[in-house]
Amino acid sequence: MTCNEIENRLPAFLENLLSPEERKSITGHLASCPRCSRALAELKKAEELLHGLGEVEPPPFFEQRIMSRVREEAGQKQGILRRLFYPLHIKVPVQALATLVIALLAFHVYQQGDPEMKRMAPLPIPLTEQGKGQVTAESPKTLAAPSAVTPVKRAPAGDLPEKNRQRFAAPPFKNGGKEERIADSRAPIREENPAAANHPAPSMAVKEKDVPPAGEEALSRAQDRAGKQDADKALDTLPPEQKRKERTADTGAAAEESRKTISAPVPSRMAAAAIRRSAMDLTIQVRDTDAAIREIEARLGQVNALISERQHRREGEFLKAEIAAQNVAAFLEQLEAIGRVHLETSPPVVPDGNVTISIKIVSHP
Amino acid sequence: MPETPDPVDAQNRTIADDDAGFVARCRRGETEAFSVLVGRHQKKMLNIAFRMIGDYDEACDVLQEAFLSAYRAIGKFRGDARFSTWLCGIVLNHSRSHMAQKLARSRRESGSLDDPVKSKDGGFLKEPCSQEGSIVERLEKRELEAKVQECIGFLDGEQREVLVLRDIQGFSYEEIGDLLKLPEGTVKSRLFRARNTLKDLLSRVIGDLR
16 A cells, blocks of 8 residues: 555544554554654644634624514515415405405396396387387287287387386397297187187276377277187187198287387387388289279278289289278278288288288189 | 424434424414524534635625525425534535635636635745734634634535534534435545545645644
């Protein structure tokens, strides 16, 4: 072992970490090597110096200095947390209360919202038809109770009584909604109490009192429905297949009618509905078309109607005339005397103004 | 937050840690519990930092930052070692960073560390000190300690760490191994090299050590 090797092992030698052989070898070398002996002595001295190094004391208030920094740090951390998650102090009760109020309000709206929406969505929208009268439409609910059907009402603009508002609500415009209304309208027509049909419903009378200008119209409508009831009764005598067809046609007509009587919240729909209402189509079957045309023209003249168009078509004669709305019913009665009248569309529901009647005269031997 | 479990040593024996309760309170957010830990460990940690850095004021600054870091990270303290050991690791890390910055700064500003040790007036620090009375002795002792400290400062960082921890602070080889994440054999060989290097440095600075 060289002196350098021994010198490198001296620290381990001092700690008795060498094997006995190595230790013995080094001990023997140290006895004969002054350089290595001196190195060992210096090593011991160096260790003594290290062990003798005094401890330094922390400066005064060192702990306080550290803790002030720590508290500052903790305050910042807490402050961030507080700002984010725990807005304590006075804000909490206020915020909690506000949250609670909002939650309760939301729950209330949720609970009440659905029926409210059902009630509110079809709110009647006053419809001015040809500058006269407020026309509102039946709601699906009204259709479900035919005895109370009064599709045309005249009331102060935009200020309908609550009960009328509920009855004359705008219908939904989706197809599904219409189908639903058709379905709704079928059953009541079939199941309507004959007594109620013969005598206009009591509620009708109330309505007549409520809204006198519309009373006559309502009465005629009720009579019309009563007529339908009679037709229904007559249908009972028909074979089932034919009855179904008839019923379908009838209820379809009823649906069409109800569709026509509704008012739309959109102006264009309102206008369209008004146009539909001011026109009616009918077919009259007569033995002699020429004689019938003359007769009809004469009758039109009697009610001061204005014949606007006359056409000869393959399927028959075609006549178009403008007639005052209040004369429509009388005119129809007169037509019944001429031939068998079949209404393609129901009589218009406008109380005033002119109605365009399209009459198709077909020969029926 | 769970209580800090008692640390275990290499043989899986539970080591009693007087600091565990205060550590747990700190983890629960009790800031004042940390002041107890600061009071308990500030001196030892300051001495480690001072022996590592060699400058008292700088050591104080470093230790302050180290305590702050320990407070911030106390939630991550897993309790698998004593708190003092964990804290010592933080102090050593901060000391290393400080020394690295200082070294980089000194390299920019002046020459190499391999230059001979010189006093502030330019003379070599080799002349023996006079011995006149107790004050002189104290001054001599302080001067000697300063020289020893200066020599410690010339050791490389790894050697300095093991020397400070073992020969000045009296840590066991096992504790040093845990702290530096080194096998015990490596710690010993590193320490023996450090001692030999320091002996050579001291003999150069002080003269004959015998």
